[in-house]
Amino acid sequence: EVDLEERLGELDLRSDSDIPDVPPPTDSTPEILKRALSGLSARWKNWWIRGILTLAMISGFFLIIYLGSFMLMLLVLSIQVKCYHEIITIGYRVYHSYDLPWFRSLSWYFLLCVNYFFYGETVADYFATFVQRREQLQFLIRYHRFISFALYLTGFCMFVLSLVKKHYRLQFYMFAWTHVTLLITVTQSHLVIQNLFEGMIWFLVPISSVICNDITAYIFGFFFGRTPLIKLSPKKTWEGFIGGFFSTVVFGFIFSYFLAQHQYFVCPVEYNSETNRFVTECEPSELFQMKKYSLPPLLQAVLGWEMVNMYPFQMHSIALSTFASLIGPFGGFFASGFKRAFKIKDFADTIPGHGGIMDRFDCQYLMATFVHVYITSFIRGPNPSKLLKQLLILQPEQQLSVYKTLKSHLVEKGILQPSLRG
Numbered sequence: 001e002v003d004l005e006e007r008l009g010e011l012d013l014r015s016d017s018d019i020p021d022v023p024p025p026t027d028s029t030p031e032i033l034k035r036a037l038s039g040l041s042a043r044w045k046n047w048w049i050r051g052i053l054t055l056a057m058i059s060g061f062f063l064i065i066y067l068g069s070f071m072l073m074l075l076v077l078s079i080q081v082k083c084y085h086e087i088i089t090i091g092y093r094v095y096h097s098y099d100l101p102w103f104r105s106l107s108w109y110f111l112l113c114v115n116y117f118f119y120g121e122t123v124a125d126y127f128a129t130f131v132q133r134r135e136q137l138q139f140l141i142r143y144h145r146f147i148s149f150a151l152y153l154t155g156f157c158m159f160v161l162s163l164v165k166k167h168y169r170l171q172f173y174m175f176a177w178t179h180v181t182l183l184i185t186v187t188q189s190h191l192v193i194q195n196l197f198e199g200m201i202w203f204l205v206p207i208s209s210v211i212c213n214d215i216t217a218y219i220f221g222f223f224f225g226r227t228p229l230i231k232l233s234p235k236k237t238w239e240g241f242i243g244g245f246f247s248t249v250v251f252g253f254i255f256s257y258f259l260a261q262h263q264y265f266v267c268p269v270e271y272n273s274e275t276n277r278f279v280t281e282c283e284p285s286e287l288f289q290m291k292k293y294s295l296p297p298l299l300q301a302v303l304g305w306e307m308v309n310m311y312p313f314q315m316h317s318i319a320l321s322t323f324a325s326l327i328g329p330f331g332g333f334f335a336s337g338f339k340r341a342f343k344i345k346d347f348a349d350t351i352p353g354h355g356g357i358m359d360r361f362d363c364q365y366l367m368a369t370f371v372h373v374y375i376t377s378f379i380r381g382p383n384p385s386k387l388l389k390q391l392l393i394l395q396p397e398q399q400l401s402v403y404k405t406l407k408s409h410l411v412e413k414g415i416l417q418p419s420l421r422g
Contacts, residue, residue, distance in 0.1 A: 047222065049352055054215065057351070057360075069200060069269045069278045073193055077115075080189035082357040084111055086347040087181045091174060094342060100171055102162040107178045109155050114182050117148035118190040126197060127271050188365040191372040198375055200280065201265045201288075205256055205317055206371045209324035210363050212251045217244030217329070233336040236329075245325040252321030253314055260288045260311040287313045287379070316379070323370050328363040335362035 221240025
């Protein structure tokens with residue numbers, strides 16, 4: 001029998017074929033669906049199961065949109081926790097025979113710490129007036145980063161104390177596994193919520209584009225697919241990839257047109273401390289005001305139009321849809337490679353015909369980062385509302401100093417008369 005220490009010493013030299021097998025997920029398809037589709041081939045049975053569950057998920061998604069931005073935030077948080085659970089469970093199943101001390105406990109503790117840090121930052125940014133009225137919260141916000149660091153440091157020390165001889169290397173592997181999983185899930189979900197605060201349209205169009213690309217690429221590949229696209233995912237075809245691209249761009253352009261007409265979708269999500277509710281009321285920015293554009297000569301010849309009315313945001317939707325259909329799928333390819341490395345078909349069996357939650361949202365995480373970078377690079381400007389909230393937190397003498405400086409600046413620019421008194 002090979003000594004455990006020698007096995008661990010050679011762990012980093014093992015090939016993929018030496019990775020322990022993960023137990024295959026069970027079939028969670030409801031019995032009523034199994035009986036109804038029992039006469040179909042496996043290919044068409046999977047088609048119908050995926051289709052029915054897709055429609056059910058989309059219907060539930062629309063219901064949550066109707067319930068408001070707060071419910072969407074809870075949905076994002078729930079998906080984050082479930083995705084984290086699925087990835088951590090794979091690590092635990094692969095290495096469970098080693099009986100690593102505190103692995104799962106520390107994994108969930110680190111999830112709590114990182115969420116406390118990110119969502120505490122969100123509270124400080126968007127709920128400043130609410131926090132100002134409660135002394136207990138003022139302490140937590142003022143020392144938020146120190147508390148977050150202390151919590152993480154506690155987990156770090158617990159990990160060091162849990163190190164056991166003959167398990168060192170594997171324990172550090174799993175420590176890295178936990179932190180990479182936190183980077184993939186928590187950081188990205190935080191960016192999704194940041195995008196949502198910019199306006200629900202920045203949340204709905206990217207997510208819907210990824211969903212549309214996933215569905216249309218599957219349909220085109222199912223009916224017309226002949227040419228394999230990538231070895232990591234043998235079922236993906238060039239026909240599905242190209243069909244999904246054009247379908248997604250058209251969908252994003254049309255979907256943006258309808259959303260841009262409603263304040264509920266285009267206004268930034270803000271917290272009203274008087275009503276204790278999230279509100280989406282504003283004067284729509286120029287992005288969401290109809291403008292006339294002259295068409296390129298080629299399109300003029302094809303369509304017979306010289307001018308077209310559209311919202312500027314629709315131009316941005318083309319960039320979002322293009323990323324969702326050309327780059328977004330690489331998140332799925334990455335997930336496919338991950339699953340192949342550990343000899344699993346799906347991350348879990350949460351959704352019949354689809355796999356786990358992570359199987360459905362592997363492309364969304366890349367999309368969240370892109371949208372956040374896109375907004376900060378090309379869209380977002382100074383936010384007077386956010387600046388005002390920060391000014392209201394200052395001490396009276398600090399507010400007075402800001403007022404005098406601003407007044408002096410406006411007088412120098414000729415906007416205010418020197419004789420004007422405050």
